[in-house]
Amino acid sequence: MRHYDVPDYDVPDYDVLVVGAGPAGLAAARAAASHGVRVGLVDAQLRAGGQVWRDDVRFGVPAAARRALAALRGQGIDWLERTEIVSVQPDCLLADGPQGARHLHYRQLVLATGARELLLPFPGWTLPGVTGAGGAQALAKQGWPLRGKSVLVAGSGPLLLAASATLRRHGARVLGIHEQAAFDDLRRFAAGLPRWPGKLIQAAALSLRLLGVPYRAGSVVVAAHGDDRLREVEIEGAAGRTRVACDQLAVGYGLVPNTELAQLMGCRLEYPGPHPQVAVDADLRTSLGNVFAAGEACGIGGRDCALVEGAMAGHLAAGKPEAARVLRLRRRHARAFAEHLHRHFALDARVLDLATADTPVCRCEDVPLGALQGLASMREAKLLTRCGMGACQGRICGTALRELGLSWPTNGSVGGVRPPLFPARLAALATLSTPETQGRT
Numbered sequence: 001m002r003h004y005d006v007p008d009y010d011v012p013d014y015d016v017l018v019v020g021a022g023p024a025g026l027a028a029a030r031a032a033a034s035h036g037v038r039v040g041l042v043d044a045q046l047r048a049g050g051q052v053w054r055d056d057v058r059f060g061v062p063a064a065a066r067r068a069l070a071a072l073r074g075q076g077i078d079w080l081e082r083t084e085i086v087s088v089q090p091d092c093l094l095a096d097g098p099q100g101a102r103h104l105h106y107r108q109l110v111l112a113t114g115a116r117e118l119l120l121p122f123p124g125w126t127l128p129g130v131t132g133a134g135g136a137q138a139l140a141k142q143g144w145p146l147r148g149k150s151v152l153v154a155g156s157g158p159l160l161l162a163a164s165a166t167l168r169r170h171g172a173r174v175l176g177i178h179e180q181a182a183f184d185d186l187r188r189f190a191a192g193l194p195r196w197p198g199k200l201i202q203a204a205a206l207s208l209r210l211l212g213v214p215y216r217a218g219s220v221v222v223a224a225h226g227d228d229r230l231r232e233v234e235i236e237g238a239a240g241r242t243r244v245a246c247d248q249l250a251v252g253y254g255l256v257p258n259t260e261l262a263q264l265m266g267c268r269l270e271y272p273g274p275h276p277q278v279a280v281d282a283d284l285r286t287s288l289g290n291v292f293a294a295g296e297a298c299g300i301g302g303r304d305c306a307l308v309e310g311a312m313a314g315h316l317a318a319g320k321p322e323a324a325r326v327l328r329l330r331r332r333h334a335r336a337f338a339e340h341l342h343r344h345f346a347l348d349a350r351v352l353d354l355a356t357a358d359t360p361v362c363r364c365e366d367v368p369l370g371a372l373q374g375l376a377s378m379r380e381a382k383l384l385t386r387c388g389m390g391a392c393q394g395r396i397c398g399t400a401l402r403e404l405g406l407s408w409p410t411n412g413s414v415g416g417v418r419p420p421l422f423p424a425r426l427a428a429l430a431t432l433s434t435p436e437t438q439g440r441t
């Protein structure tokens with residue numbers, strides 16, 4: 001990859017532009033570039049790798065990530081790091097990054113925008129010391145001091161194991177992992193794992209790294225207690241309610257696809273559950289002819305699924321369908337694992353019933369659940385309470401409300417998503433809307 005470092009307006013047309021440099025985006029860029037087309041790869045982060053391959057300040061990136069990144073070198077791919085796509089126009093994306101605002105033109109686009117963590121409100125969840133499980137993992141990798149801290153990990157899904165292993169590696173004392181799924185569900189999940197030997201090996205390796213850490217099934221965090229910070233976590237499990245003193249609580253309930261960019265572009269979405277995902281056909285084509293989607297954005301499927309879908313989307317976007325079609329079987333196998341996972345880690349009703357009227361739901365604007373009940377629309381919620389109008393732009397509270405069955409119908413094809421997708425500098429927005437930057441350069 002080469003770092004793209006020229007002034008605004010000189011950004012070339014890409015044959016294939018990839019948004020997101022996680023496993024899906026990296027695989028897409030590599031596959032497209034292997035056919036000799038001009039490829040651009042954009043990510044909001046400083047380093048490529050996405051969520052699973054986030055750079056770790058102490059331990060670097062895993063070997064698989066190093067291999068994926070090395071494979072991109074020398075392929076002539078333009079790497080636009082720390083560059084956020086903030087809005088769209090009919091034939092280009094509007095990006096803001098260290099070199100300023102710019103229009104990125106493309107013939108074919110691959111959306112590999114990944115997923116975010118699902119956080120659900122419960123009493124005390126906004127106390128300092130409480131984070132998401134993936135959030136705690138990301139903080140640890142960025143150098144957050146953990147040595148000697150006692151951490152409780154809770155929520156649902158395999159991310160709890162991955163996060164616990166990272167926290168332990170950074171010196172935290174992991175007191176226990178509390179999984180909300182029932183023991184029988186976990187047993188059935190484990191019994192099906194031999195169909196995916198790679199996952200079985202991954203699970204075994206994680207278990208080894210977590211030797212001595214208690215793992216409790218059917219166990220739900222019902223409240224976090226403290227004063228100026230977290231002091232105790234209240235848990236409901238097989239032994240009834242118990243309180244555990246700790247320094248940190250890392251609690252996450254799985255992942256939801258990042259669909260906002262696809263939504264803004266007008267791609268059709270589908271709703272297999274409460275959260276949207278980008279609708280794609282067997283060739284990963286969205287409802288827009290020249291836009292493909294791959295990885296978590298089109299349904300939570302995990303790293304292996306992201307890799308194979310990214311490769312397929314890259315080949316297809318480069319106009320090489322035959323190279324993509326040989327990967328279809330691998331994709332089906334990876335997606336079957338995702339279904340297996342979702343079936344056995346479905347959320348227990350208890351988890352959705354924890355927030356009380358005074359529990360904050362919108363953390364950015366400090367809006368409690370009670371202030372939202374009885375409102376008729378998202379517009380009313382925004383106007384009367386400012387819910388969803390803070391820095392996260394509804395990514396946390398909107399997602400939680402949807403999971404709690406408290407979201408409202410939205411009008412229009414873009415489902416209430418408005419530009420800019422992320423808080424953007426006024427200077428960037430001004431540059432992006434001046435007439436001389438509107439056209440193709």
Ligand SMILES: Cc1cc2nc3c(=O)[nH]c(=O)nc-3n(C[C@H](O)[C@H](O)[C@H](O)COP(=O)(O)OP(=O)(O)OC[C@H]3O[C@@H](n4cnc5c(N)ncnc54)[C@H](O)[C@@H]3O)c2cc1C
Pocket residue numbers: 019020021022023024025042043044045049050051052053083084085086112113114115116117134135137138159162163255258261294295296297301302303304306421
């Ligand atoms: C917090 C967190 C931690 C995780 N940890 C693990 C783990 O330890 N092990 C594991 O197996 N799985 C983990 N996962 C699951 C992981 O998301 C996937 O398995 C895998 O990373 C999916 O790859 P992807 O390429 O689809 O998406 P991602 O890896 O999520 O990559 C998407 C990329 O798109 C970029 N992006 C999105 N929108 C824009 C935009 N508008 N402009 C510019 N860039 C944009 C993001 O910055 C991101 O780098 C984690 C997920 C999360 C949310």
